[in-house]
Amino acid sequence: MSVIATPARQSTGGISARTVNRIVIYSLLALFALFYLMPLFVMLVTSFKTMDEIQNGNMLALPRAPTFEPWLKAWGETCVGLTCAGIKGYFWNSIKMVVPAVLISTLLGALNGYVLTKWRFRGHTLVFGLMLFACFIPFQSVLLPMATILGSLGRFGVTLRNATGFSFGLGNPTVNLVFVHVVYGLGFTTLFFRNYYEAFPTELVRAAQVDGASFFQIFRRIMLPNSMPIFVVTVIYQFTNIWNDFLFASAYAGTGDAMPMTVALNNVVNTSTGVVEYNVNMAAAMIAALPTLLVYVVAGRYFVRGLMAGAVKG
Amino acid sequence: MTTVTTQIKLTPEHGARPGVSMRSRLQDALPKIVLAPSFAITIVFVYGFILWTVYLSFTNSKTFPSYALTGPRAYQRLWRWTFESDPPSSWYTSIINMGIFGFLYIFICLALGLFLAILLDQKIRGEGVLRPIYLYPMALSFIVTGVAWKWFLDPGLGLEQTLHQWGWTSFHFDWIKNKDFVIYTVVIAGVWQASGFIMAMFLAGLRGIDGEIMKAAQIDGATTFQLYRRIVIPLLRPVFLSAFIVLAHLAIKSYDLVVALTSGGPGGSAWLPSNFMYEYTFKRNEMAVGSASAVIMLMTITAIIVPYLYSELREKPR
Numbered sequence: 001m002s003v004i005a006t007p008a009r010q011s012t013g014g015i016s017a018r019t020v021n022r023i024v025i026y027s028l029l030a031l032f033a034l035f036y037l038m039p040l041f042v043m044l045v046t047s048f049k050t051m052d053e054i055q056n057g058n059m060l061a062l063p064r065a066p067t068f069e070p071w072l073k074a075w076g077e078t079c080v081g082l083t084c085a086g087i088k089g090y091f092w093n094s095i096k097m098v099v100p101a102v103l104i105s106t107l108l109g110a111l112n113g114y115v116l117t118k119w120r121f122r123g124h125t126l127v128f129g130l131m132l133f134a135c136f137i138p139f140q141s142v143l144l145p146m147a148t149i150l151g152s153l154g155r156f157g158v159t160l161r162n163a164t165g166f167s168f169g170l171g172n173p174t175v176n177l178v179f180v181h182v183v184y185g186l187g188f189t190t191l192f193f194r195n196y197y198e199a200f201p202t203e204l205v206r207a208a209q210v211d212g213a214s215f216f217q218i219f220r221r222i223m224l225p226n227s228m229p230i231f232v233v234t235v236i237y238q239f240t241n242i243w244n245d246f247l248f249a250s251a252y253a254g255t256g257d258a259m260p261m262t263v264a265l266n267n268v269v270n271t272s273t274g275v276v277e278y279n280v281n282m283a284a285a286m287i288a289a290l291p292t293l294l295v296y297v298v299a300g301r302y303f304v305r306g307l308m309a310g311a312v313k314g
Numbered sequence: 315m316t317t318v319t320t321q322i323k324l325t326p327e328h329g330a331r332p333g334v335s336m337r338s339r340l341q342d343a344l345p346k347i348v349l350a351p352s353f354a355i356t357i358v359f360v361y362g363f364i365l366w367t368v369y370l371s372f373t374n375s376k377t378f379p380s381y382a383l384t385g386p387r388a389y390q391r392l393w394r395w396t397f398e399s400d401p402p403s404s405w406y407t408s409i410i411n412m413g414i415f416g417f418l419y420i421f422i423c424l425a426l427g428l429f430l431a432i433l434l435d436q437k438i439r440g441e442g443v444l445r446p447i448y449l450y451p452m453a454l455s456f457i458v459t460g461v462a463w464k465w466f467l468d469p470g471l472g473l474e475q476t477l478h479q480w481g482w483t484s485f486h487f488d489w490i491k492n493k494d495f496v497i498y499t500v501v502i503a504g505v506w507q508a509s510g511f512i513m514a515m516f517l518a519g520l521r522g523i524d525g526e527i528m529k530a531a532q533i534d535g536a537t538t539f540q541l542y543r544r545i546v547i548p549l550l551r552p553v554f555l556s557a558f559i560v561l562a563h564l565a566i567k568s569y570d571l572v573v574a575l576t577s578g579g580p581g582g583s584a585w586l587p588s589n590f591m592y593e594y595t596f597k598r599n600e601m602a603v604g605s606a607s608a609v610i611m612l613m614t615i616t617a618i619i620v621p622y623l624y625s626e627l628r629e630k631p632r
Contacts, residue, residue: 025433032430033447036510039462040450042472046465059466059476112352119345127353129627134360136619138567140591140608142363144370144601148379183359186352215344244455246570247588251596262457266574269461278465285461289454296453300446303453304514 047071047283054278070279074287078280079271080264087284089257090264094243097174097260101181102238109189109234110227114219117197118205128194135187143251150176150252173258180252181242189234196230197223236299237306240292261288364612367605375601388606404582408590411497415586418501420561426505427512427557432542435520448510460574463503493583496576500584503575508564512557519553562618566611587611
């Protein structure tokens with residue numbers, strides 16, 4: 001596919017034309033690499049500087065005396081709204097929300113994909129189409145009814161707690177968010193597994209069926225052991241999406257102790273009381289970005305595959 | 315799904331027959347039973363809720379939902395606001411911003427993505443290093459992206475200040491504080507985040523093109539430029555379509571970026587319809603208007619997505 005690299009006709013211009021060509025290409029590529037790296041670099045560098053150095057120094061300069069202070073402060077002391085106990089609690093909120101939501105939605109997606117490819121029934125395309133379209137709706141169009149329902153469930157939870165001493169998670173913002181993310185993540189997880197299982201030989205399933213294997217036995221013994229790559233892709237995709245979500249988080253857990261990391265970060269940065277501690281803000285932003293960045297660094301290939309699968313559809 | 319449930323309930327009544335039949339009936343219904351909860355959830359929480367939102371948009375709901383239908387008043391107000399440009403209504407600002415942001419975001423991402431993909435496809439040494447660098451912003455949340463760019467574009471602290479220190483004192487860049495230009499900073503941050511991903515899509519497309527076609531064209535004397543314009547880019551049409559769908563849907567959904575980058579901009583000047591919806595529903599106690607704007611957003615996306623999904627799902631004969 002590489003054309004400019006092997007120009008059939010330009011070779012008359014000698015080596016120099018080709019060299020110039022290469023220099024232009026490489027400098028452009030390097031320039032864009034700078035463009036993409038710059039904000040992260042500035043964020044990182046700033047998070048290790050003292051306030052004094054930020055106000056008097058250059059944004060791009062490396063910290064003269066790198067300090068971990070802003071990171072510690074962001075983690076344990078900075079104010080989110082009126083509580084000043086750092087962002088660590090919110091970080092754990094996010095973890096508590098992300099882990100169950102990812103696991104449940106991925107498992108359901110796997111089962112759905114299995115049914116939609118290996119146990120087809122009349123109207124399976126319509127069912128899939130309806131679930132797929134759900135991936136694309138602007139969540140604003142379901143935001144309000146969901147808030148109403150979650151509110152009623154919360155009141156029901158209070159009644160339940162008064163009666164039985166246990167609310168069964170109803171009204172708990174973290175549980176609510178897990179539920180919301182499972183519901184609106186199902187479309188994507190189903191899509192991923194459906195497309196993956198589509199290519200999986202149906203003969204194997206039929207053969208096992210003839211041998212008397214049940215629906216779940218086939219899923220457990222034949223499908224699951226062969227689904228590792230798509231599990232990784234789906235888990236990463238869901239993890240990134242749910243960790244990064246802000247709309248649901250701010251609508252259903254926007255205040256109080258249960259808010260996830262994204263909402264807390266936005267509060268930290270937009271708190272207008274006192275001196276704005278930019279270094280602490282940047283450290284908080286770095287902490288919020290680290291889990292997804294880490295996943296990206298460790299499993300970038302799967303991350304890209306997930307994005308592609310999400311983009312290049314049914 | 316009703317058929318599934320009735321089937322199970324009916325089984326015991328046929329109970330005179332040996333248990334085998336019941337078991338096999340259950341086995342037959344099992345796939346549908348497994349799928350049923352997910353499908354039911356989708357029907358209720360997606361389509362049911364959409365209808366609920368549509369219903370609310372025809373009521374007089376303010377702070378709390380009210381369920382007495384009062385006609386299309388919310389839509390009439392939005393319609394009136396659509397033309398209220400001086401001083402601009404929030405809705406007018408939101409849809410104009412959507413137009414500017416949507417067009418520039420999609421166009422620049424496509425152009426930049428294609429450009430970078432073509433450059434990267436020239437047998438580049440270090441491609442393995444460059445690609446992840448272009449792509450990593452996609453792993454960040456809009457909130458983190460917003461925070462980073464807010465800092466970078468801040469006239470007192472970021473780029474402007476840095477260039478002043480380097481001696482370019484006439485450099486002036488305060489778009490993020492300027493109500494007429496703040497939406498363009500949202501474009502910059504949005505492009506920064508998504509263009510690398512679009513690059514990856516195009517690169518995958520380029521790698522899928524048959525090398526023979528290219529060789530044939532070269533032998534016929536096509537210049538590099540002609541080659542790309544006449545052969546490669548037309549071959550990439552499906553990628554353009556997918557990328558467009560992804561970007562359009564990201565653009566209409568963008569909410570967090572505006573919040574984190576600009577807090578809505580001076581006087582709400584950076585609002586997109588998604589911000590309008592959130593503010594009117596949850597902060598200004600105009601639930602009906604908020605719902606109506608959500609319905610309009612949904613219809614816009616539907617107009618783009620449904621034909622696409624329809625062709626995708628139909629194309630493949632099974």
